[in-house]
Amino acid sequence: MYNNFKKIIHTFLPKKTLFKIEPNLRFLWALFYRGSKHECAVCKTNLRAWIDFHKDTICPNCGSLSRDRRLWQLIEKKYLKEAITVLDFSPSRSLYRKWKKQNVLYKATDLSGDFISDNQYDITSIPEAENTFDLIICYHVLEHVIEDLLAMKELHRTLKPTGTLVVQTPFKEGEIYEDYSIISEKDRLLHFGQEDHVRIYSVEGLKTRLTQSGFEVEVHQFSEDDLIHGLTQNEIVLILKKRF
Structure with a gap:
């Protein structure tokens, strides 16, 4: 229905x-x-x-989807403070509207035009100064970006030394799977699970790339299946700080 x-x-x-x-x-x-x-x-x-x-x-x-509810629960408990600066890539509509009600400097950006946003930033070339944001949210974005290492360097550059970056993508076991010769939507759906994805990360593979880009990475796996709040079991979220 x-x-x-x-x-x-x-x-x-x-x-x-x-x-x-x-x-x-x-x-x-x-x-x-x-x-x-x-x-x-x-x-x-x-x-x-x-x-x-x-x-x-x-x-x-x-x-909101289950991942939106998990993300907001995490932000509300640990990272939501007045007057912080926030950069959010391709936010869900539910979270965009929620952020707009907070007393923060919130910038939402989406290059595709498929989401509500205030800006259209290319994540591989973010038009913001160094050390600008207290919190950056990069949820289900990196798997769309061919030059993901360049995107990670930009996230590192624009995050404050005391800031936090929250990352999530789809994950698989084993190694990262990527093949840039796969370009049709049909083939990308078959290989990567969605028509506009260019890879599937493994948790360790993504952690390694983020570490190489200058981050300290904590992998959080939420084991509970919280049906009351609509949260899924074994969901993985990466919490990052600048290492240097």
Whole structure:
């Protein structure tokens, strides 16, 4: 039902219009899901159920996926402070709207145009000064970037010496798998799991590249399966600080 409704809305409404009215549409949709079994970490709505969506769960009120809820829970507990400077690459709409309600200097950027953003920064050439940001969020971005080492150097350059970089990508066991001769959407979907991905990282492979780029890397694996807050088991998030 949700998927069919989404297809109809996307057919008749331009993307910008949809982004603008989406909170009101979701508020009405979420009325059917109100309850006391779950709580969304992003919008704090109490729900009787999540919406099932492609092996994940969506909050009917704000549209957050499980990884969005985990990310915001982590940020709220450890990194959210007044007046910090934040750079967020291709944020989910739920988190973009959440950030805009905080007392922080928040810059959202998306080069593709598929997300709500204030800027269109190329992650391999970020037009910001050195040591600018207290917090940089790079969630499900690096697997899209061919020159990922250059992107990592730019993230290192623009992060403050006391700042934090939060990174997540899809992961596989073993070694990093990348092959730049694979260029068609069909073949990338087959090899990398999505039409616009150029590699699949392993945890250790990504950690090695980030370490070589000047970061201290902590790998956090969340073992719990938190159904109340819609969080998934064994999710991996990398927390980085500048080493030099």
